[in-house]
Amino acid sequence: MKFLVAEDYEMVREMLAYILVNAGHDVVLVKNGRDAWKVLENGEKIDYILSEVDMPEMNGVDLLRKVKTDSRTKNISFIMIGGIDLRPVNETVSIQAICDAYGALPLEKPFEQNRLLSFVNSGHL
Numbered sequence: 001m002k003f004l005v006a007e008d009y010e011m012v013r014e015m016l017a018y019i020l021v022n023a024g025h026d027v028v029l030v031k032n033g034r035d036a037w038k039v040l041e042n043g044e045k046i047d048y049i050l051s052e053v054d055m056p057e058m059n060g061v062d063l064l065r066k067v068k069t070d071s072r073t074k075n076i077s078f079i080m081i082g083g084i085d086l087r088p089v090n091e092t093v094s095i096q097a098i099c100d101a102y103g104a105l106p107l108e109k110p111f112e113q114n115r116l117l118s119f120v121n122s123g124h125l
Contacts, residue, residue, distance in 0.1 A: 033058030
C-alpha cells in the first residue's frame with residue numbers, strides 16, 4: 001500500500017514513516033494539506049491518506065473535503081489524526097462528525113503503533 005502522510009511536525013512525520021515503512025508500505029511525506037493536494041493533483045497513485053487535523057496552509061479537514069469531493073481522489077481511504085473530540089478552527093462540529101460525514105477514520109492522538117497498523121490491516125477504510 002502507498003501512504004500519503006500530511007503532518008506539519010517533522011518528528012511525527014518521520015515516526016509515522018518509520019512505522020509504515022517497517023510494516024512494508026510505501027510512504028510519501030508532506031508537511032501540510034496544500035502539499036498533499038499537489039501530490040494528488042500530479043497523479044501520484046495513493047491508497048491511504050494519513051493527515052493531521054491542525055496544519056498550516058491547508059488543514060486536514062479542508063484536505064479531507066477536497067479529497068472526498070473530487071472524482072479523481074474520492075476513493076482514497078483517509079485516516080484523520082489529532083485531538084478527535086476537539087472542534088477545528090472555524091468548524092461548528094467535531095472531527096468525529098466530519099470524519100463520519102466524509103467516510104474517514106478518526107485516530108485520536110496519542111496512539112500506539114499497533115492501533116495505527118490495525119486500522120490499516122483491518123480493511124475498515
